[in-house]
Amino acid sequence: MKKPKLGQNFLVDDAVRHRIADALGDISQTTVVEIGPGHGAITEILARRAQRLICIELDRSLAAELRFRFRNDTHVEVIEADILQTDLSVFTPANGRIRLVGNLPYYITSDILLHLCYHASVLELAIVMMQREVADRVAAVPGTREYGLLSVSVQVHATVAALMVIPPDAFCPPPEVFSTVLRLAFHDRFDRYGITEERSFTSFLRSCFQQKRKTLANNLKSSGLSANEVRRLCEQAAIPPESRAEELPVPKLVALFLASQKDRVMP
Ligand code: SAM
Numbered sequence: 641m642k643k644p645k646l647g648q649n650f651l652v653d654d655a656v657r658h659r660i661a662d663a664l665g666d667i668s669q670t671t672v673v674e675i676g677p678g679h680g681a682i683t684e685i686l687a688r689r690a691q692r693l694i695c696i697e698l699d700r701s702l703a704a705e706l707r708f709r710f711r712n713d714t715h716v717e718v719i720e721a722d723i724l725q726t727d728l729s730v731f732t733p734a735n736g737r738i739r740l741v742g743n744l745p746y747y748i749t750s751d752i753l754l755h756l757c758y759h760a761s762v763l764e765l766a767i768v769m770m771q772r773e774v775a776d777r778v779a780a781v782p783g784t785r786e787y788g789l790l791s792v793s794v795q796v797h798a799t800v801a802a803l804m805v806i807p808p809d810a811f812c813p814p815p816e817v818f819s820t821v822l823r824l825a826f827h828d829r830f831d832r833y834g835i836t837e838e839r840s841f842t843s844f845l846r847s848c849f850q851q852k853r854k855t856l857a858n859n860l861k862s863s864g865l866s867a868n869e870v871r872r873l874c875e876q877a878a879i880p881p882e883s884r885a886e887e888l889p890v891p892k893l894v895a896l897f898l899a900s901q902k903d904r905v906m907p
Pocket of ligand 1: 647649650651652676677678682696698721722724744746748
Protein backbone atom coordinates (compact mmCIF):
# COMPACT_ATOMS: atom_id res chain seq x y z
CA MET A 641 0.00 0.00 0.00
CA LYS A 642 1.24 3.51 -0.82
CA LYS A 643 2.31 5.40 2.30
CA PRO A 644 0.04 8.40 2.94
CA LYS A 645 1.71 11.78 2.55
CA LEU A 646 3.02 13.26 5.83
CA GLY A 647 1.69 10.34 7.84
CA GLN A 648 -1.87 11.40 7.12
CA ASN A 649 -4.07 8.68 8.57
CA PHE A 650 -7.13 10.57 9.71
CA LEU A 651 -9.13 9.46 12.72
CA VAL A 652 -12.71 8.56 11.80
CA ASP A 653 -13.83 6.75 14.96
CA ASP A 654 -16.06 9.07 16.95
CA ALA A 655 -15.63 7.26 20.29
CA VAL A 656 -11.83 7.29 19.99
CA ARG A 657 -11.55 10.99 19.24
CA HIS A 658 -13.75 11.76 22.27
CA ARG A 659 -11.71 9.49 24.53
CA ILE A 660 -8.51 11.24 23.44
CA ALA A 661 -9.99 14.68 24.11
CA ASP A 662 -11.42 13.49 27.47
CA ALA A 663 -7.98 12.23 28.53
CA LEU A 664 -6.80 15.86 28.64
CA GLY A 665 -9.13 16.45 31.60
CA ASP A 666 -10.70 19.81 32.35
CA ILE A 667 -9.02 22.22 29.93
CA SER A 668 -11.30 25.21 30.48
CA GLN A 669 -8.42 27.13 32.10
CA THR A 670 -5.65 25.56 30.02
CA THR A 671 -3.55 26.24 26.94
CA VAL A 672 -3.63 23.17 24.69
CA VAL A 673 -1.28 22.54 21.78
CA GLU A 674 -2.38 20.03 19.14
CA ILE A 675 0.22 18.45 16.85
CA GLY A 676 -1.05 17.66 13.36
CA PRO A 677 -4.77 18.52 13.62
CA GLY A 678 -5.44 17.29 10.06
CA HIS A 679 -9.12 17.71 9.21
CA GLY A 680 -9.86 18.57 12.84
CA ALA A 681 -11.28 15.30 14.25
CA ILE A 682 -9.92 16.05 17.75
CA THR A 683 -9.61 19.82 17.23
CA GLU A 684 -13.37 20.21 16.93
CA ILE A 685 -13.90 18.84 20.45
CA LEU A 686 -10.96 20.75 21.94
CA ALA A 687 -12.12 24.05 20.46
CA ARG A 688 -15.31 23.77 22.50
CA ARG A 689 -13.43 23.06 25.74
CA ALA A 690 -10.00 24.74 25.85
CA GLN A 691 -9.25 28.20 27.10
CA ARG A 692 -6.70 28.56 24.32
CA LEU A 693 -5.96 26.08 21.51
CA ILE A 694 -2.91 26.20 19.27
CA CYS A 695 -2.83 23.83 16.31
CA ILE A 696 0.46 23.14 14.53
CA GLU A 697 -0.11 21.69 11.04
CA LEU A 698 2.54 21.32 8.36
CA ASP A 699 0.20 20.71 5.43
CA ARG A 700 -0.66 24.06 3.86
CA SER A 701 -4.11 23.13 2.58
CA LEU A 702 -5.15 21.47 5.87
CA ALA A 703 -3.94 24.50 7.82
CA ALA A 704 -5.97 26.78 5.52
CA GLU A 705 -9.05 24.55 5.87
CA LEU A 706 -8.85 24.68 9.67
CA ARG A 707 -8.16 28.39 9.78
CA PHE A 708 -11.35 28.94 7.79
CA ARG A 709 -13.36 26.55 9.92
CA PHE A 710 -12.36 28.21 13.19
CA ARG A 711 -12.31 31.77 11.85
CA ASN A 712 -14.82 32.96 14.46
CA ASP A 713 -13.09 31.29 17.42
CA THR A 714 -10.57 33.83 18.64
CA HIS A 715 -9.14 31.37 21.20
CA VAL A 716 -8.14 28.95 18.39
CA GLU A 717 -4.92 29.61 16.50
CA VAL A 718 -3.82 27.53 13.51
CA ILE A 719 -0.12 27.73 12.74
CA GLU A 720 1.27 26.30 9.52
CA ALA A 721 4.60 24.92 10.71
CA ASP A 722 6.75 21.89 11.29
CA ILE A 723 6.33 20.79 14.91
CA LEU A 724 10.03 19.88 15.01
CA GLN A 725 10.92 23.49 14.25
CA THR A 726 8.42 24.92 16.73
CA ASP A 727 9.52 26.30 20.08
CA LEU A 728 6.71 25.21 22.39
CA SER A 729 7.85 27.48 25.23
CA VAL A 730 6.43 30.56 23.44
CA PHE A 731 2.91 29.22 24.14
CA THR A 732 3.43 28.82 27.89
CA PRO A 733 0.59 30.53 29.77
CA ALA A 734 1.45 32.94 32.59
CA ASN A 735 -0.19 30.69 35.18
CA GLY A 736 0.88 27.17 34.32
CA ARG A 737 2.09 24.65 31.79
CA ILE A 738 0.85 23.43 28.43
CA ARG A 739 -1.23 20.32 27.80
CA LEU A 740 -0.47 18.73 24.49
CA VAL A 741 -2.36 16.31 22.28
CA GLY A 742 -1.73 14.65 18.95
CA ASN A 743 -2.48 11.76 16.70
CA LEU A 744 1.16 11.90 15.64
CA PRO A 745 2.48 11.58 12.10
CA TYR A 746 4.12 8.15 12.49
CA TYR A 747 7.10 8.84 10.20
CA ILE A 748 8.62 11.24 12.77
CA THR A 749 7.20 9.95 16.06
CA SER A 750 10.58 9.42 17.78
CA ASP A 751 11.80 12.86 16.76
CA ILE A 752 8.59 14.44 18.07
CA LEU A 753 8.93 12.62 21.39
CA LEU A 754 12.51 13.86 21.76
CA HIS A 755 11.31 17.35 20.83
CA LEU A 756 8.76 17.12 23.66
CA CYS A 757 11.54 16.04 26.02
CA TYR A 758 13.51 19.16 25.09
CA HIS A 759 10.43 21.18 26.11
CA ALA A 760 9.57 19.11 29.17
CA SER A 761 9.73 22.05 31.58
CA VAL A 762 6.78 23.80 29.88
CA LEU A 763 4.64 20.66 29.53
CA GLU A 764 2.21 19.31 32.08
CA LEU A 765 0.50 16.49 30.21
CA ALA A 766 0.62 14.95 26.73
CA ILE A 767 -1.92 12.57 25.21
CA VAL A 768 -0.24 11.19 22.12
CA MET A 769 -1.16 8.44 19.70
CA MET A 770 1.55 6.52 17.87
CA GLN A 771 2.32 3.17 16.31
CA ARG A 772 1.87 0.46 18.96
CA GLU A 773 5.45 -0.81 18.71
CA VAL A 774 6.84 2.68 19.33
CA ALA A 775 4.51 3.16 22.31
CA ASP A 776 5.76 -0.16 23.71
CA ARG A 777 9.32 1.19 23.51
CA VAL A 778 8.36 4.43 25.26
CA ALA A 779 6.64 2.57 28.11
CA ALA A 780 9.20 -0.27 28.39
CA VAL A 781 10.85 -1.24 31.68
CA PRO A 782 14.54 -2.20 32.14
CA GLY A 783 15.48 -5.73 31.22
CA THR A 784 13.11 -5.96 28.27
CA ARG A 785 13.94 -5.93 24.57
CA GLU A 786 11.98 -2.71 24.00
CA TYR A 787 13.82 -0.70 26.68
CA GLY A 788 16.19 1.82 25.14
CA LEU A 789 16.86 5.43 24.21
CA LEU A 790 13.19 6.34 23.77
CA SER A 791 12.09 4.76 27.07
CA VAL A 792 14.76 6.53 29.12
CA SER A 793 14.46 9.88 27.31
CA VAL A 794 10.73 10.08 27.97
CA GLN A 795 10.61 8.43 31.41
CA VAL A 796 13.19 10.85 32.76
CA HIS A 797 10.59 13.57 32.27
CA ALA A 798 7.23 11.90 32.51
CA THR A 799 5.25 9.04 33.98
CA VAL A 800 4.03 6.96 31.06
CA ALA A 801 0.73 5.08 30.88
CA ALA A 802 -0.89 3.32 27.92
CA LEU A 803 -4.53 4.38 27.67
CA MET A 804 -5.84 2.37 24.73
CA VAL A 805 -4.91 0.34 21.68
CA ILE A 806 -6.63 1.36 18.45
CA PRO A 807 -7.17 -0.89 15.43
CA PRO A 808 -6.35 0.30 11.88
CA ASP A 809 -10.01 0.65 10.91
CA ALA A 810 -10.37 3.67 13.22
CA PHE A 811 -8.50 5.67 10.54
CA CYS A 812 -8.90 6.65 6.92
CA PRO A 813 -6.84 5.52 5.13
CA PRO A 814 -6.13 2.70 7.61
CA PRO A 815 -2.46 2.37 8.61
CA GLU A 816 -0.79 -1.04 8.36
CA VAL A 817 -0.22 -1.12 12.12
CA PHE A 818 -2.14 -0.91 15.38
CA SER A 819 -1.84 2.30 17.38
CA THR A 820 -1.59 3.11 21.08
CA VAL A 821 -2.57 6.27 22.92
CA LEU A 822 -0.08 7.16 25.65
CA ARG A 823 -0.53 9.51 28.56
CA LEU A 824 2.66 11.32 29.53
CA ALA A 825 2.31 13.08 32.89
CA PHE A 826 5.33 15.36 33.07
CA HIS A 827 7.11 15.62 36.41
CA ASP A 828 6.82 18.91 38.19
CA ARG A 829 10.02 20.80 38.76
CA PHE A 830 10.73 19.24 42.18
CA ASP A 831 10.72 15.74 40.74
CA ARG A 832 13.10 16.32 37.85
CA TYR A 833 16.51 14.72 37.67
CA GLY A 834 18.50 17.90 37.20
CA ILE A 835 19.41 17.36 33.56
CA THR A 836 20.02 20.74 32.00
CA GLU A 837 21.84 19.63 28.85
CA GLU A 838 19.01 17.66 27.29
CA ARG A 839 20.64 17.18 23.89
CA SER A 840 23.88 15.96 25.47
CA PHE A 841 21.81 13.49 27.49
CA THR A 842 20.24 12.15 24.27
CA SER A 843 23.61 11.68 22.62
CA PHE A 844 24.97 10.06 25.79
CA LEU A 845 22.06 7.60 25.74
CA ARG A 846 22.73 6.90 22.07
CA SER A 847 26.27 5.88 23.06
CA CYS A 848 25.06 3.69 25.93
CA PHE A 849 22.50 1.86 23.78
CA GLN A 850 24.62 1.89 20.61
CA GLN A 851 24.91 -1.89 20.30
CA LYS A 852 22.44 -3.77 22.40
CA ARG A 853 24.53 -6.89 22.84
CA LYS A 854 27.63 -5.01 24.01
CA THR A 855 28.36 -4.10 27.62
CA LEU A 856 27.94 -0.52 28.71
CA ALA A 857 31.73 -0.19 29.06
CA ASN A 858 32.35 -1.38 25.49
CA ASN A 859 29.67 0.91 24.08
CA LEU A 860 31.15 3.90 25.90
CA LYS A 861 34.65 2.96 24.74
CA SER A 862 33.50 2.88 21.13
CA SER A 863 32.24 6.44 21.65
CA GLY A 864 35.79 7.54 22.41
CA LEU A 865 36.16 7.12 26.18
CA SER A 866 39.29 5.48 27.54
CA ALA A 867 39.05 2.35 29.70
CA ASN A 868 40.08 4.43 32.73
CA GLU A 869 37.43 7.04 32.12
CA VAL A 870 34.75 4.38 31.79
CA ARG A 871 35.88 2.70 35.01
CA ARG A 872 35.81 6.01 36.90
CA LEU A 873 32.34 6.93 35.64
CA CYS A 874 30.91 3.53 36.49
CA GLU A 875 32.45 3.75 39.97
CA GLN A 876 30.95 7.18 40.57
CA ALA A 877 27.51 5.99 39.48
CA ALA A 878 27.89 2.67 41.36
CA ILE A 879 27.33 0.61 38.21
CA PRO A 880 29.25 -2.57 37.34
CA PRO A 881 30.98 -1.82 33.98
CA GLU A 882 29.96 -5.19 32.62
CA SER A 883 26.26 -4.19 32.86
CA ARG A 884 24.26 -3.66 29.71
CA ALA A 885 22.45 -0.35 29.36
CA GLU A 886 19.11 -2.07 28.85
CA GLU A 887 19.33 -3.56 32.37
CA LEU A 888 19.80 -0.19 34.07
CA PRO A 889 16.90 1.79 35.51
CA VAL A 890 16.51 5.44 34.59
CA PRO A 891 18.12 6.89 37.79
CA LYS A 892 21.29 4.83 37.20
CA LEU A 893 21.66 6.05 33.63
CA VAL A 894 21.08 9.61 34.81
CA ALA A 895 23.75 9.20 37.52
CA LEU A 896 26.20 7.96 34.89
CA PHE A 897 25.41 10.89 32.61
CA LEU A 898 25.78 13.44 35.42
CA ALA A 899 29.14 11.91 36.35
CA SER A 900 30.25 12.25 32.70
CA GLN A 901 29.18 15.89 32.70
CA LYS A 902 31.06 16.58 35.92
CA ASP A 903 34.21 15.03 34.49
CA ARG A 904 33.46 16.54 31.07
CA VAL A 905 34.50 13.29 29.41
CA MET A 906 31.49 13.36 27.07
CA PRO A 907 30.55 16.23 24.78
N1 SAM B 1 -5.25 14.80 14.04
C1 SAM B 1 -5.76 14.34 12.78
C2 SAM B 1 -6.64 13.14 13.01
O1 SAM B 1 -6.53 12.53 14.10
O2 SAM B 1 -7.41 12.80 12.11
C3 SAM B 1 -4.63 14.00 11.79
C4 SAM B 1 -3.61 13.01 12.28
S1 SAM B 1 -2.48 12.46 11.02
C5 SAM B 1 -1.98 10.93 11.71
C6 SAM B 1 -1.02 13.44 11.27
C7 SAM B 1 -1.14 14.91 10.94
O3 SAM B 1 0.13 15.52 11.19
C8 SAM B 1 -1.48 15.21 9.49
O4 SAM B 1 -2.49 16.19 9.45
C9 SAM B 1 -0.17 15.76 8.89
O5 SAM B 1 -0.36 16.67 7.84
C10 SAM B 1 0.43 16.42 10.10
N2 SAM B 1 1.91 16.53 10.07
C11 SAM B 1 2.80 15.72 9.42
N3 SAM B 1 4.06 16.11 9.66
C12 SAM B 1 3.99 17.20 10.48
C13 SAM B 1 4.96 18.06 11.06
N4 SAM B 1 6.27 17.88 10.86
N5 SAM B 1 4.53 19.10 11.83
C14 SAM B 1 3.19 19.30 12.03
N6 SAM B 1 2.23 18.51 11.50
C15 SAM B 1 2.61 17.47 10.74
